[in-house]
Amino acid sequence: MSTDYSRSVRLGGMAAGVEETTLRERMEGALVHLTADGRMPAASETLDVLVADLRRWPVRLSLDPGRGPGRLDAPLIRRLAVRATEIDPDRPLRVGEAQSQAPLHLHVGTAPPPGSTVAGAPDGHGVRLRHAGHPFPRLNAPGTGLGAVLTAAMLAGEAFKVVAGLPEGKFQMTPVVDFCPVLPGERPGTVVTPLPALDQVLLGGGGAIGTGIALVLDLLEATGKLTVVDKEVFEKPNVTSYSIGTLADAAAGLSKVRLIDAHLRRIEVTPFHGTIQASIEAVDAGTLPWPRIVLGGLDSIEARHDLQRLHADLILDGGTGGPVGTTVALHEALPTGPCLRCFFKPNHTGKSPEQRLHELTGLPLSRIARGPEPLTERDLEGLIDQQRELVSQFLGRPVCGLINSAELKGRTDDTFRPSAAFVAQQAACLVVGAWIARSTGLLSGPPRRIEYDTRFGPRPDQMIDHRLPAAECVCQKDAALINLIREARRIHH
Template sequence: MRTDYSRSVRLGGLAAGVNETTLRERMEGSPVHLTADGCLPAVAETLEVLVADLRRWPVPLSLDPGHEPGRLDDALVRRLVETAAGIDPDRPLRIGAPPGEAPLRLHVGTEPTPDVAVAGAPDGHGARLRHAGHPFPGLNAPGTGLGAVLTAAMLAGEAFKVVAGLPEGKFQVTPVVDFCPVLPGEQPGTAVAPPPELERVLLGGGGAIGTGIALILDLLRVSGELAVVDREVFEKPNVTSYSTGTLAEAAALLPKVRLIAARLRRIAVTPFHGTVQDAIEAVDTGTLPWPRTVLGGLDSVSARHDLQRLHADLTLDGSTGGPVGTTVALHEALPTGPCLRCYYKADHTGKSAEQRLNELTGLPLARIARGQEPLTEQDLEGLDDQQRQLVRQFLGRPVCGLINSPELGGGTDDVFRPSAAFVAQQAACLVVGAWIARSTGLITGPVRRIEYDTRFGPQPDQMTDHWAPVPECACQKDAALIERVREFRRTRR
């Protein structure tokens, strides 16, 4: 099975304004070379995420382990090679000097050589990036797993601008970046509070953002209990857009909840393979604990509205989107408002995903409703020749998730924007940063909406605003009923 780069190439093509064939050829001719300071705190975590992010593109990728005293540990180098091979065994990570002409050079550390274009280092829960000619200040704190993921994702974002060849005006080069997702207005390293234990927390969505959240929780060495809800399985196109998962796991069609459970080595995970509505019913029958905190990584308005109906004390919703899929956002929501229905208005005029899939493929709605069952030759019966040709390429795959498949992109351009791992990871960093800030009391007061475009980078002085509840929203009109539901769920613990 070969690696499917369609989603990352599609996002790159949208951002660069070129067709996907041109973008892929451009990436294949854009080598990236990595160096690092082996003595930097959290260098291993940063490199593992960065290598994986870059290997999710069809770029030539190389790594120089360096020399003493800052040489990378041999065991780490082997892990990096294995990480790259798990994503694409046909494009190995080259160890040593880069081949060919001068590539884009990235460095993890605070003392890059003059030929490095961009360097980055985790500082506490945050990240610091410097372009060539701009020195680093002293770091305030050792890097954490959150800082490592953010640093890697932002370095990958800088590489994306170059290897995708973004045109002038479609991105911004910021020579100095200092950002912390826990305290967005403060310098990195100021917030060093360790994350608390997970208690009555639910992760809604095991996709690009959900796997990013799981990656961060694992690298932060968080413990406790977590319920994970998702109805889909991990497939080949997910390998290059999610933060965890290999080609082998995609071939096994592993449920996404199981993929995340395997990654969270210190957390007792309750995998719930179903929809959010199914999870709500399980909560009300007492078979799934009622969460007091919800971390969201869903990709539709209706699913977010369902997530709000869990009526948790706090919901932290992460999202990606914007004109080309590079914008990230955090929405903090309360059962008393603003809730996710205040942020995301329902579109009652549009067609459901099931209706659109029915129109695109001819598959009956009753068959689409059995979303977990793989498509078989029998499902081709009753379709016309064009529909049969389209659906045949999906044989063996579950129906759920097909509406977001790149192969159906011609009919879904208005509703589906592919994400890239480095984008989703920055959304995940906002979610986990908010969870740390709220659960430890570092931030109190009104709920926030935070948003920025990863092509331009975070702007701490202008990317945060505070929302009030929408008066006509259900969280206001049905406040008494919502409180009764919450009280009922509290008694079932």
């Protein structure tokens, strides 16, 4: 099975304003070289995420283990090489000194060697990033798993600007970045508190953001119980856009909830392979725990509205999007408002994904509703030749996976914005950071909306606003009914 770079190349082409074939040629000619200080706390975790993020592009990738006290040890080098091969066996990680005189050189640590382009280091739950010529301050705290993922994602973001060849005005090289997703207004490393155990928490969506959240929780060594809800299976295009999962996982056709379950080593996961609506029915039937906190990683307004109907105490919704798919956002929603319907207004004019899939493929809506069932030869009966030729490419795959399939998205929705792992990971860090802040009492006050474009970087003084409920929203008009539903679920669970 060959690696499918279609989504990362499409995002890069959109961001650079060039054809995808041009962007792919540009990426294939790029060399990204890595070095690191193995003595730095969380250096190995940062490298693990960074190597995977960069290997999800068709670039050449090399790693110099270094020498002296900070040299990377052999087991880590082997693990990184395996990680890269699991994503693309045809583009192995080259170990040794850089082959080129002027490669794009990323360093993990606070004392980058000469020739480094940009260096990054986790400081507690946050990140410190410095371009060449800008020294690091003394770090405030050892890096955590959250800081490691954020550092890797932001280093990958800096590489993306160069590798994709973003034109002037479409990005910003910020020479100094200090950012903490737990308390964005504070300096990194000043807020480090013991994590609470996950309790009555649900992860809604196992896609790009959901797998990013799973990655962060695992590297934070989080414990407790977590319900994971998603209706789709892990497919080949997901390998280069999600934070976990390999070509072997795609070949096995793992459901996304099982993929996340296997990755969360210290958390007791209840996987629910189905829609958010079905999970609500299971909650009310008593077969699924009612969540008090929801971590959201969904990509449609309809699904977000369904998520709100869980009527949890708090929803922390992560999102990606914007003009080219590089914008990340966090929406904090309450049952009393602002809820996700206040943030995301209903679209009464657009067609549902199911309707668009029906119009393109000719598959009956009743068949599309049986989403988890794989397509068979029998489903080709009654289709016209053009539809039969199209659908036959997907025999053996579940119908639900086709709704967001890269092969069909380009035909059904010209506004499709594929995400990249380094973008989705930054959204995931906002979600997990908010969970830490809200569940430990570090932060109270009104719900926030946080948003920034990863091409320009976070600006804590400009990217946060507080939201009030929309007066015409369901959360205000039906407040008494919502409270009755919440009370019934509280008693039932």
